Amino acid sequence: MSSSSLHRTQPEGIDYPVLVDRVSKDPVDQGSFKRRIAFAKHKVTSKDGWLGDYDYAWLCIPSLPFSKSNRKLPPFYSLDADLPLALAITSGLQHALAMLAGLITPPIIFASALNLDSATSAYMISASLIGSGILSLVQLSRTPLFGGYYLGTGLISVVGTSFSTLSTATAIFDAMYQDGTCSSTVGADDTTIRNACPDAYGKVLGTSIICSFLEMFLAFIPPRILKRIFPPLVTGTVVLLIGASLVGSSGVPNWGGGASNCETAPTGIFALCPTTLAPKPLPWGAPQFIGLGFLSFISIVLTEMFGSPFLKNISIIVGLAVGCIVSGAAGYIDGSSITTAPSITFLWVHTFKIGVYPPAILPMLAVYVSTTMEAIGDITASAELSRVDVRGVEFDSRVQGGVLSDGFGGFMSALFTVAPLSVFAQNNGVIAMTRCANRSAGRWCCAFLILFGILGKISGVFLAIPNPVIGGVTTFLFASVAVSGIRVLALMDFTRRDRFILAAALSFGVGDLLVPNIFTELFNGVKNPSSGLQGLFNSITIILSTPFLVAGIVAVILNLLLPQETDIPEAVSDEESDLEGQKEGISDVGTSAA
Incomplete structure (x- = not known):
């Protein structure tokens, strides 16, 4: 029987693609090594194996606003369906490109907050990409453990640095500079400039472990x-509150020229943004900076209006590309980070001294509770889009495996010199748009991420992107996070109890956003505290000064203490019951939505 006499089908309940004899219609023995070789040969050498019956033109043809498309949608490819190689590679590339902005933003912000040199900053970007690729493979695997427990979801559940970690780590870095863990230099005009402090990053990694x-x-x-x-x-x-706080602390300040001393204390080399050593330094908030950021922002909007499904999935990258092209032509890009970046790199090219910062323990514990919440929502969203039942024992095991892999990823990513990696939400939009939930596409995505990380010049390119371009894109990115939170809140019934808890939580959260320094002097009146007590004070200050942490704690406590509403309808229809089940299995709460 030649390979040409075989075709693929996907019988119900069979995970591995089955070869069927066109004449006898009998399944081929899967245990046979020769049959597997025949299947692989058919896959690689035949047009059907490469292209299948997917409508690639639909994926690439631009859309026109205000027009209705009557074109037939492509077929849906489930988790383990036989996926054409071209579609697996294309969809995997889309997943990787959709994740890029969310993966490169945290290391860039970490490096900027600690004033690290360009070589270390480029390495941190590469490590983030490689770590995400490796640990996403773990989430894809769904490896059985003991007693019915699993590691991984078995879905296209990719991982990246949670923005909750980004917000909290920034507050921890501020505390380290304030208590002398990291040193600062006071200029002649009494302005304080932070010195490079790579050990602070190492302490965050150690605390995360x-x-x-x-x-x-x-x-x-x-x-x-x-x-x-x-x-x-x-x-x-x-x-x-995660999204809102990041818009104010990182997105908009970068849009204006840089979230550094050039914004808060413009003097010395920071008299202009990003520094006076830049190719074209300007005052913070200069119209040229605002224009560059707006150009990137409007490129995202235009891509959503006119772009093909492929481009819509990577609209953030389109915004970055357009901003870089214009800013490069106008002379705003310093190419030194590209020329100095290595051609090939990998993990542990640079290392950080692992330590523990005691005041960061309580805030980081709260971060891991937050990433648990995110993981449950993102896994639910991925399962729904993958047409997997979101109720029952199997789905619960997927959630359990995903959360366990999330915690394992936090441990391993710190050893990879990467801030905690948790389940991302970006890929959900790609699944919905391409109608491809197949794990083969997820594996190709991981391969592309690892490749992007190994090619060190790519990290140098990302590092050369001007602050206003990054700001225009990340402002949209962080605002999308806030919108995800609003969408989650929209699933509530908004009873009097719900409104009361929400108002109490937002009292602290919005208060922190509008008056960030309200709690910084809280314990200054305590005389001669011991080192342990001072560490506790610092922990409490970090939590109270981080909007989403303090608001989340208030919401959890009041939700557990206040009695539930007793005004329940006498009868609930099946449709209403299903709706309540969907609310309970909340979807897409990822803080990395884009």
């Missing part, structure tokens, strides 16, 4: 209990 065990423990708590503790009221509030 310890705190990751909390999420691994939470993975063994039944998902239904976790959902009761962290309902949409809590998760929506947390996600909303």
Whole structure:
């Protein structure tokens, strides 16, 4: 029987693609090594194996606004369906490109906050890409463990640095500079300039390793209990404030020229943004900077209006590309980071001294609780888009495996010199748009991410992007996070109890956003505290000064203490019951939505 006499089908309940004899219609023995070789040969050498029956023109043809398309949608490819190679590669590339902005933003912001040199900053970007590719493979695997427990979701659940980690780490870095863990230089005009402090990043990594065990423990708590503790009221509030705080602390300041001393203390080399050593330095908020950021922003909008499905999935990258082309032609790009970046790199080319910063333990524990909430929502969204039942024992095991892999990823990513990696939400839009939930596409995505990380020049390119371009794109990115939080809150019934809890949580969260320094002097009146007590004070200050942390804690406490509403309808229809089930299995609360 030649390979030409074989075709693929996907019988119900069979995961591995089955070869069927066109004449006898009998399945070919899967245990035969020769049959597997025949299948692989058919896959690689035939047009059907490469292209299948997918409508690639639909994926690439631009759309026109205000027009209705009557074109037939492409077929849906489930988790383990036989996927054409061309579609697997194309879809995997889309997943990787859709993730890029979310993966490169945290290391750039970390490096900027600690004033690290360009070589270290470029390495941090490469490590983030490589670590994401490796740990996303773990999430894709769904490896059976013991007692019915799993590691991984078995879905296209990619991972990246959570923006909750980004917001908290920034507050931790501020505390380190204030208490002398990191040094600063005071200029002649009494302005304070932070010195490079790579050890601060190492302490965050070490603290993350310890705190990751909390999420691994939470993975063994039944998902239904976790959902009761962290309902949409809590998760929506947390996600909303994460996005809002990042817009104010990073997105808009970078749009104006840079979230550094050039904004807050313009003197010395920071008299102009990003520094006076830049190719074309300008005052913070200069119209040229605002224009570059707006150009990137409007490129995202135009891509959504006119772009093909492929381009819409990578609109953030389009915004970055357009901004870089114009800013490069206008002379705003310093190419030194590209020329000095290595051609090939990998993990541990640069290392950081691992340590523990005691005041960061409580905030990082809260971060891992937050990433647990994010993971449950993102896994639910991925399962729904992958047409997997979001109720029942199998789905609960996917949530358990995903949360466990999330905690394991936090542990391993710190060893990879990467800030905690948790489940991302970007890929959900790609699944919905391409109608491809196949894990083969996820594996190709991981391969592309690892490749992008190994090619060191790519990190140099990302590092050369001007601050206003990054600001225009990340402002949209972080605002999308806030919108995800609003969407989660929209699933609530908004009873009087819900409104009361939300108002109490936002009292602290919005207060922190508008008056960031309100709690910084809280414990200054305590005389001669011991080192342990001072560490506790610092921990509390970090939590109170981080909007999503303090609001999340208030929401959780009040949700557990206040009695539920007793005004329940006497009869609930089946449709209403299903709607309540969907609300309980809340989707897409990822703080990395784009």
